[in-house]
Amino acid sequence: MSTPAEPGIYSRSRRPRPTRRILVATGVSESTRLSLTSLPLVWLRADLAATPAALSGALSTLRPHTLVVGANPVDASTIATWATAVRAQNDHNKLLIIRRGTSLAAIDCDAAAHHDVTVVNTPEVNARHIARFVLDALLIAQAGPAGLAAPLTVGLIGAGSINGRVARAAAAQGHRVLVHTPSLAADPQARVSWLAEHVLTAAAVTFAPDIDAVCAGSDLLSVAVPLTVGGAHPTRGLVGAEQVKAFIGSRIVTICEPEVLTEDAVTDAYARRELTVVIDNAPGLIDPLRRQILDRFPDSTVLRPGFTLSSAAMRIPGCAEDLDQAVLTVVASSEIADLVTGLDSNLAAGAAAVAPAARSAREPLADRYAHNPRHHGSDPAETVIIGGGIVGLTIALSLHTAGWRNLRVLDAAPADRTDPKRQGTTYGGTDGRHLSLTETVPHADASRRTVLARPPRDGGWQLRDPVTLSDTERDWVAAFEGFTDRPGLRALTADLAIGINRLGLRGWETLFARYPHAFERLRRDARLPRCYLSAADLAAGTRLQTTVDATASVLSPDEIALRWPALVTATDGLAEDPNQPPPAAVHGAVEVDGYAVNIHQLADAVRDLVVAVGVPVHSGSPVRCLRQVGNGGSGHGCESHPNEVELVLSDGTTRRAGTVIVTVGGRDLVALVGADAASSGTVQHVLGVSLTMPNPGLRHALKVHAPDPVGVVNITLSPDSAVIHASGGFGYLGLARPRAGDPRVAELMAALEETVGRLLARPPGSAGPHPVLDRRTCERPMTPDGLPVLEAVDAFGGRVVVAAGTNAGGTVQAPALAILLRDLLNGGRGGVHLALGPDRISLRSTRVPVPT
Numbered sequence: 001m002s003t004p005a006e007p008g009i010y011s012r013s014r015r016p017r018p019t020r021r022i023l024v025a026t027g028v029s030e031s032t033r034l035s036l037t038s039l040p041l042v043w044l045r046a047d048l049a050a051t052p053a054a055l056s057g058a059l060s061t062l063r064p065h066t067l068v069v070g071a072n073p074v075d076a077s078t079i080a081t082w083a084t085a086v087r088a089q090n091d092h093n094k095l096l097i098i099r100r101g102t103s104l105a106a107i108d109c110d111a112a113a114h115h116d117v118t119v120v121n122t123p124e125v126n127a128r129h130i131a132r133f134v135l136d137a138l139l140i141a142q143a144g145p146a147g148l149a150a151p152l153t154v155g156l157i158g159a160g161s162i163n164g165r166v167a168r169a170a171a172a173q174g175h176r177v178l179v180h181t182p183s184l185a186a187d188p189q190a191r192v193s194w195l196a197e198h199v200l201t202a203a204a205v206t207f208a209p210d211i212d213a214v215c216a217g218s219d220l221l222s223v224a225v226p227l228t229v230g231g232a233h234p235t236r237g238l239v240g241a242e243q244v245k246a247f248i249g250s251r252i253v254t255i256c257e258p259e260v261l262t263e264d265a266v267t268d269a270y271a272r273r274e275l276t277v278v279i280d281n282a283p284g285l286i287d288p289l290r291r292q293i294l295d296r297f298p299d300s301t302v303l304r305p306g307f308t309l310s311s312a313a314m315r316i317p318g319c320a321e322d323l324d325q326a327v328l329t330v331v332a333s334s335e336i337a338d339l340v341t342g343l344d345s346n347l348a349a350g351a352a353a354v355a356p357a358a359r360s361a362r363e364p365l366a367d368r369y370a371h372n373p374r375h376h377g378s379d380p381a382e383t384v385i386i387g388g389g390i391v392g393l394t395i396a397l398s399l400h401t402a403g404w405r406n407l408r409v410l411d412a413a414p415a416d417r418t419d420p421k422r423q424g425t426t427y428g429g430t431d432g433r434h435l436s437l438t439e440t441v442p443h444a445d446a447s448r449r450t451v452l453a454r455p456p457r458d459g460g461w462q463l464r465d466p467v468t469l470s471d472t473e474r475d476w477v478a479a480f481e482g483f484t485d486r487p488g489l490r491a492l493t494a495d496l497a498i499g500i501n502r503l504g505l506r507g508w509e510t511l512f513a514r515y516p517h518a519f520e521r522l523r524r525d526a527r528l529p530r531c532y533l534s535a536a537d538l539a540a541g542t543r544l545q546t547t548v549d550a551t552a553s554v555l556s557p558d559e560i561a562l563r564w565p566a567l568v569t570a571t572d573g574l575a576e577d578p579n580q581p582p583p584a585a586v587h588g589a590v591e592v593d594g595y596a597v598n599i600h601q602l603a604d605a606v607r608d609l610v611v612a613v614g615v616p617v618h619s620g621s622p623v624r625c626l627r628q629v630g631n632g633g634s635g636h637g638c639e640s641h642p643n644e645v646e647l648v649l650s651d652g653t654t655r656r657a658g659t660v661i662v663t664v665g666g667r668d669l670v671a672l673v674g675a676d677a678a679s680s681g682t683v684q685h686v687l688g689v690s691l692t693m694p695n696p697g698l699r700h701a702l703k704v705h706a707p708d709p710v711g712v713v714n715i716t717l718s719p720d721s722a723v724i725h726a727s728g729g730f731g732y733l734g735l736a737r738p739r740a741g742d743p744r745v746a747e748l749m750a751a752l753e754e755t756v757g758r759l760l761a762r763p764p765g766s767a768g769p770h771p772v773l774d775r776r777t778c779e780r781p782m783t784p785d786g787l788p789v790l791e792a793v794d795a796f797g798g799r800v801v802v803a804a805g806t807n808a809g810g811t812v813q814a815p816a817l818a819i820l821l822r823d824l825l826n827g828g829r830g831g832v833h834l835a836l837g838p839d840r841i842s843l844r845s846t847r848v849p850v851p852t
Helices: 030-036 052-062 076-087 109-114 127-142 161-172 182-186 188-197 211-217 241-246 263-271 283-296 319-349 390-401 471-483 487-514 535-548 557-563 599-612 666-673 743-759 810-825 831-835 841-846
Strands: 022-024 042-044 066-069 095-099 117-121 153-157 176-180 205-207 220-223 251-254 276-280 307-310 383-386 407-410 433-436 524-532 553-555 588-597 623-629 644-649 654-657 659-662 684-694 702-705 712-717 723-734 774-782 789-792 800-804
Touching: 022 052, 030 042, 030 319, 052 076, 066 319, 076 095, 076 109, 076 117, 095 319, 109 117, 127 161, 127 220, 127 251, 127 276, 127 319, 153 161, 153 211, 161 176, 161 220, 176 182, 176 211, 182 188, 211 241, 241 263, 263 276, 263 283, 276 283, 283 307, 319 487, 319 831, 319 841, 383 390, 383 644, 383 654, 390 407, 390 599, 390 800, 390 810, 433 487, 433 524, 433 712, 433 810, 471 723, 471 841, 487 810, 524 535, 535 588, 553 557, 557 588, 588 599, 588 712, 623 666, 644 659, 659 666, 666 800, 684 743, 712 743, 723 743, 723 774, 743 774, 789 810, 800 810, 810 831
Parallel strands: 022 042, 022 066, 066 095, 095 117, 153 176, 153 220, 176 205, 220 251, 251 276, 276 307, 383 407, 383 659, 524 702, 659 800
Antiparallel strands: 433 588, 524 588, 553 588, 623 644, 644 654, 684 723, 684 774, 702 712, 712 723, 789 800
């Protein structure tokens, strides 16, 4: 009798799951167009952007689940026709409109809500490119022969991501900035936050009470606001003729939709021949405006000199690629949500009902799964997984559960784990990991713009002297720093990372339900409290956690003190200044979905299960390199075993495989897949540090959000609660190994010790620091943009697949990567695989240069 197949994600079918039908009704970059053509059920109809009347018919005929538009009008009738056509086929997939850009004015969002159609835009993604266009149009013409302009007043109507960048650049060139937006005019604290966000001083910026004051006080004017027709501050007709008349300067640049300006404002600006005006937007909006002006001034057949209507901003190099990556990221998030829904349905239906029949808890797993043959089935060649950590082991279990046979796992670490420095990420650190929805989100945010340039003692991640970095490592650093200034793309990327984490959590729940006997002795502390050390951090954490987790609940310091009496809280009154909490006191917490585990025990349980079902796991078997054989490749036996991969182990022995899955990163990944693989250089290492200490009285795991270089501290209890494991810290290693006795590593460890020591209350009468039983370091694989990498390497004909770069979240993401990898091997490539590809725009500069 065979083990019953679980419905849904862990089914034994090798058929790829049906994918969402996608209609792209706008232009995209050529590279994206080529990538999209590789996906099933994707229609590329850029012609619909110029023929909006044809959109309704295309939606009715093709019945996509996802519609991607640019500035295309999508009215109520079109949405109703689309929804009706899809539902008439008894198709209840979620319908989604993705706006490739910011403004939603052309989409009837009320009609979309009525028909249960989700609308998502990609705000701020193109901001850095549009800001470059505005700066060129606004400031470069003002420069003198030496390239410098006399100090001027740059007026800004709107203070979003575009004008925020304009303000930063203008101030850096010595200009004064005069800005208005309703939120800044009304809220002094918002002004402080805006200055900090854009690294501006109060001396360089004046906040105007209204747009009249900006127009009357500026030499140059940038207008950058979205078109809105409702709400507290509608922007349709925001700039009228009276504001144009009041403008004392010489140049106006606007990248808004033309309706932000009234017809009279445009006419008056055109009539002022000494005034330079640039209005830039999509051709479908600019062409009617051009006709309107020429009709108003019939003596002209072309626009006057100095008055420019263009569609150039969105054509700046890199802008289209950024928008495309944003669209693919949203598509990927929708696909992940579908997978989560499938797992949730299975769990709700009772996944335990399909688990193997209960047997004696003492029965060895190998006996329980003796019916599963060790090498059996339709696989003519072996599938080898390189890396025996939690990701590799979970992939092996997932593939076996889905029907793969002839699997093998090779792990470089020795079976004897007495020396943590010879272990990988899973076993190298202390015995604790946390799994939650925000366990790993992009680390490259605005607060970390300079974190790689500062050593740990200065709150940074820099372990390496910059002069020691290779070109590839410098590119990785540049990509990380660049991502800190891409808030729009980062926000969408964070949504995708959270979705992957959610899929991973549901994947673990499914595995626990399917194999309850294998995990019955594993300690799982459910409901993790995320503790914050300041009111501002608590407010930000509460917003994030309650947005992504409907079950999140806020805990006050009093509740924390009651449930975790060993913690120092802001109510403990230990500060020297009675009006201020101690620097490392817990100010509040948010309890979230998730749990803490002892990672060594979890990995051991998965490993035992993998071995029990018949998959060999070889420790102490490092792979030195990979070679393709067959079809003219080198090696023996090419004729009888075409298109195989040869693995060369460190001891010189070799073995053949039909497919190789690589789960390692850093220098090992480069050595295995070669310099010309797109994933080479994308996954580098940061160092984490961890401590094992006697338990001061904690009864449940917790997380603490601390300043860099410590970051989030995970505190996990041992199975018997006798000790606690505290881990955290980030130190950039790149492709190098940590150096013994490195003083900067010591700084990182000291920062963690100090933070943990101040958080844990000491018993009355005790003195000195908390005793530390064990100190460890651990190399964590990380990509600059915070997403893992999936690549079927072209150089090996797709027979080598990389699944790596989990950004300190390998445990929570392992089942999700296993699911996505299995789909890739099944031929079920989707938008999520494109979004996680190593050639994505945010990683392109990290590729290892190919020698010439």
